[in-house]
Amino acid sequence: xxxxxxxxxxxxxxxxxxxxxxxxxxxxxxxxxxxxxxxxxxxxxxxxxxxxxxxxxxxxxxxxxxxxxxxxxxxxxxxxxxxxxxxxxxxxxxxxxxxxxxxxxxxxxxxxxxxxxxxxxxxxxxxxxxxxxxxxxxxxxxxxxxxxxxxxxxxxxxxxxxxxxxxxxxxxxxxxxxxxxxxxxxxxxxxxxxxxxxxxxxxxxxxxxxxxxxxxxxxxxxxxxxxxxxxxxxxxxxxxxxxxxxxxxxxxxxxxxxxxxxxxxxxxxxxxxxxx
Amino acid sequence: xxxxxxxxxxxxxxxxxxxxxxxxxxxxxxxxxxxxxxxxxxxxxxxxxxxxxxxxxxxxxxxxxxxxxxxxxxxxxxxxxxxxxxxxxxxxxxxxxxxxxxxxxxxxxxxxxxxxxxxxxxxxxxxxxxxxxxxxxxxxxxxxxxxxxxxxxxxxxxxxxxxxxxxxxxxxxxxxxxxxxxxxxxxxxxxxxxxxxxxxxxxxxxxxxxxxxxxxxxxxxxxxxxxxxxxxxxxxxxxxxxxxxxxxxxxxxxxxxxxxxxxxxxxxxxxxxxxxxxxxxxxxxxxxxxxxxxxxxxxxxxxxxxxxxxxxxxxxxxxxxxxxxxxxxxxxxxxxxxxxx
Numbered sequence: 001x002x003x004x005x006x007x008x009x010x011x012x013x014x015x016x017x018x019x020x021x022x023x024x025x026x027x028x029x030x031x032x033x034x035x036x037x038x039x040x041x042x043x044x045x046x047x048x049x050x051x052x053x054x055x056x057x058x059x060x061x062x063x064x065x066x067x068x069x070x071x072x073x074x075x076x077x078x079x080x081x082x083x084x085x086x087x088x089x090x091x092x093x094x095x096x097x098x099x100x101x102x103x104x105x106x107x108x109x110x111x112x113x114x115x116x117x118x119x120x121x122x123x124x125x126x127x128x129x130x131x132x133x134x135x136x137x138x139x140x141x142x143x144x145x146x147x148x149x150x151x152x153x154x155x156x157x158x159x160x161x162x163x164x165x166x167x168x169x170x171x172x173x174x175x176x177x178x179x180x181x182x183x184x185x186x187x188x189x190x191x192x193x194x195x196x197x198x199x200x201x202x203x204x205x206x207x208x209x210x211x212x213x214x215x216x217x218x219x220x221x222x223x224x225x226x227x228x229x230x231x232x233x234x235x236x237x238x239x240x241x242x243x244x245x246x247x248x249x250x251x252x253x254x255x256x257x258x259x260x261x262x263x264x265x266x267x268x269x270x271x272x273x274x275x276x
Numbered sequence: 277x278x279x280x281x282x283x284x285x286x287x288x289x290x291x292x293x294x295x296x297x298x299x300x301x302x303x304x305x306x307x308x309x310x311x312x313x314x315x316x317x318x319x320x321x322x323x324x325x326x327x328x329x330x331x332x333x334x335x336x337x338x339x340x341x342x343x344x345x346x347x348x349x350x351x352x353x354x355x356x357x358x359x360x361x362x363x364x365x366x367x368x369x370x371x372x373x374x375x376x377x378x379x380x381x382x383x384x385x386x387x388x389x390x391x392x393x394x395x396x397x398x399x400x401x402x403x404x405x406x407x408x409x410x411x412x413x414x415x416x417x418x419x420x421x422x423x424x425x426x427x428x429x430x431x432x433x434x435x436x437x438x439x440x441x442x443x444x445x446x447x448x449x450x451x452x453x454x455x456x457x458x459x460x461x462x463x464x465x466x467x468x469x470x471x472x473x474x475x476x477x478x479x480x481x482x483x484x485x486x487x488x489x490x491x492x493x494x495x496x497x498x499x500x501x502x503x504x505x506x507x508x509x510x511x512x513x514x515x516x517x518x519x520x521x522x523x524x525x526x527x528x529x530x531x532x533x534x535x536x537x538x539x540x541x542x543x544x545x546x547x548x549x550x551x552x553x554x555x556x557x558x559x560x561x562x563x564x565x566x567x568x569x570x571x572x573x574x575x576x577x578x579x580x581x582x583x584x585x586x587x588x589x590x591x592x593x594x595x596x597x598x599x600x601x602x603x604x605x606x607x608x609x610x611x612x613x614x615x616x617x
Contacts (some may be wrong), residue, residue: 004389006343006528006543007353052346053532053539057557079557093349127456220574238554244386247546248525249554251572252562258386273498 001039001097003137005244008095009037013088014070015068024077025121026086027062030096039099041065042106043128044235044263047098047228048243049085057081058240058258060125061099067137071096074124074156074222084271100243101262104129104207104233112203113143117218119190119210121145123156125235126209130164138168144199148175148190148214152183173197191217201226219266229266236262281440281451281459282466288438292319294365294454299362299399302335304328314364324365324403324433327412331595332370332588335363336394337545342389343528345540356389369414369591371402371426372430373521380524382462390421390543394395399450403438406473408481411594412524413607419591421477434469450557487578487610493617494579496569500565502612506574507567509602512550516596516606517547522589527555548572574609 002009010033019025032038041061050056057079063072077086088094105166106129114133118126126145133140145164149155155174157244164172175193176188186193190210198206198221206227208218215234238250238257253263253272283291291565296317304486305314305320311323312330342582344351374395380389404420407413414420424430428447432439439462442448451459462470510573527546532539546553549569555561581589590606 001386004353006324006341006390007543052349052351052541052542053530055541056529082557095351134561208573237556238562239554241526244388245384245529246380246386246388248548248576249546251576251580253575254583256360 005097006242008048008097009047011071011096012035013090013092013094016090018075019156019161020121021151024078025073025074025156027074028085029063029072030094031070033093040055041099042103043104044101045099046101046125046262047071047073047096048100048240048241049075049081050095051081051084051088052095054084055096055144056095057083058100058237060235060262062124062127063151064128064131064135066132074121076121080234082166091207099242100261101258103241104235104263106132107203109133110139110261111141111261112205113142113144113199114140115146115199115204115206117146117190117194117198117206117208117210119148119214120150120154120211120212120236121156121221126207127157127160129207130170133168134170135239140205142171142199143169144171144197146171146173146175146194146197148193149187150177151180152176171197171199189217190214191221194218195221195225197239198222198225201228203233205231205269209235210247229270232266233263234269236264240263278400279441279448280462280467283438283440283457283459283464285436285438288322290457291454292316292322292448292483294450294457295362295364295399295401298360298450299350300357300359300500301362301364302332303364304327304366313366316364319541324364325410326407327367327369327405328581329372329519329595329599331593332366333521333524334338334392334397336374337381337524337526339545341543342543343543344555345538347538348538349537353592356393359515360399361394362399362401364403365402365431366400366402366427367421367593368402368421368423368425368427368430369412369593370521371400372419372423373426374400375426376377376522376581376585376587376589376591377437377524398449399428399446400426401429401431403431403433403448404474405479408477408494409594409598410525411597411605412481412592413597414486414592415478415481415593415595416607417588417590422474429436432470434466434473437466439466439470444494452543485607485611485614487588487614488577489501489617490610490614491582494575497613497617498611500616502609502616503567503571506570506604506609509604510566511602512549512566512569512599514547514549515599515601516604517549517573518545519595519599521591521595523547547574548576551565574606578610 010031015029017027048056059073241247245256248258294427359514381388424443577589
């Protein structure tokens with residue numbers, strides 16, 4: 001990062017892809033205008049993206065550090081900054097500050113089984129984690145991905161998921177809420193599917209990201225299966241400005257989501273006042 | 277004792293001149309009936325008789341600060357200050373508060389250079405409080421009207437003269453290198469006058485209340501009904517946060533000149549008392565009620581800050597006590613929790 005940690009570095013929009021059939025989600029592949037400003041990062045970290053005159057907003061990095069040459073972000077159009085991002089055209093320059101926050105504890109996952117459980121557009125940093133583990137496949141035992149959306153058109157990275165289905169070193173379970181014609185995979189909510197297909201908790205770490213209602217009903221399933229809170233991880237979202245634990249906005253108790261998180265274990269969250 | 281010097285008040289101009297040759301000088305001034313810190317260029321402008329209505333934090337953490345400017349997509353970043361900053365006439369409470377803000381901005385993984393480029397080379401010259409104001413309670417916070425924490429040089433007002441004492445290497449260095457300031461050696465009478473002033477100030481304050489257990493008490497007070505009571509009274513006007521020397525929350529905003537491609541990104545004071553502070557673009561707000569916001573403010577100062585930095589983020593300056601429009605007195609709030617805990 002520059003000496004002044006509030007100064008964004010310039011990045012170019014290389015690719016833009018419509019990510020969902022309702023046009024609310026777009027994926028951007030960005031590259032550094034000055035390659036010397038490129039940085040290393042780990043799955044789970046985030047960046048502040050900014051459009052001059054509109055402002056900054058935080059987004060989890062969806063690419064994996066093992067993928068070189070681009071940083072990927074998937075943006076849900078909901079406010080001023082995200083709308084400005086959706087209007088971007090290929091070749092335009094925006095600002096970026098990062099990498100910010102902590103990351104999924106990939107060191108702890110080494111030699112262990114990992115189950116990724118996700119719903120909707122919370123899949124971004126989990127894609128980063130999955131791709132990272134694929135690139136270091138020998139470091140990890142069984143990998144399971146349970147990923148659901150309301151309908152097929154709301155699943156992120158669909159082309160890539162189709163490729164993942166061919167892998168024999170991944171247990172992939174895709175699900176949608178309600179049956180639609182042409183869908184030959186699972187139908188059912190993520191917590192229900194988790195109950196059916198989750199691996200044994202022995203030597204297994206769970207990473208859960210999704211809408212609050214999914215998390216609410218998935219956690220009891222994991223606890224029933226015998227996952228201890230220390231081995232269940234999630235990534236939190238909060239309104240953020242500085243991204244470095246100074247501006248006072250995103251705290252839960254004495255922890256800042258931006259600087260102490262965004263990745264927390266449920267054991268850590270149980271220590272905090274319930275405000276997330 | 278040999279370190280203590282004496283300066284006649286009518287020669288303060290020499291002291292100010294010596295400071296101005298090396299520093300940009302800030303001090304308490306009066307404008308529109310209020311006292312606040314501003315850049316000064318002569319000793320005449322200084323108003324040293326009582327603590328300021330506004331705190332000193334804005335000298336190092338301006339209310340509005342430009343992070344970058346842009347035009348036609350090209351950005352520029354403003355250059356830092358050309359001269360280091362000296363503050364003359366800050367009170368011990370505010371000097372201490374700067375040490376706390378320095379923990380927030382100047383430590384941790386990310387150093388906030390907007391802050392450190394101003395604070396790290398600054399010369400802090402405090403003046404003891406001969407007459408603490410109503411509502412002052414620095415004595416609750418391990419401070420007193422003549423504390424020296426955070427000061428490089430400490431002044432004591434003994435009537436016609438100031439006693440001048442260095443409290444850091446930086447302070448000593450400045451005093452030793454400033455030959456042109458007509459310091460004298462204080463007499464025994466001067467020193468006993470200073471002791472008298474100090475004693476009078478300390479005894480004029482209300483009794484100290486021991487709040488060393490407040491963090492532990494608040495650990496157990498998350499669900500206290502007192503929060504509802506406080507929220508019922510609080511107007512969320514945030515004058516407390518505006519005046520508070522340790523409140524450091526801020527926002528980052530982009531401002532564009534209408535009809536042009538010109539604009540700037542600013543950092544601007546913000547407050548956890550504002551409903552929009554935590555409101556997300558989706559409409560979700562983790563702290564949607566006055567109760568949750570006032571709990572955040574009290575908890576941040578007396579619990580979370582202790583957790584992270586090992587001290588209470590309050591210096592007892594009394595500004596929030598004096599300025600709250602509904603008399604929501606933080607001393608009373610703390611006492612109520614202590615009594616209940």
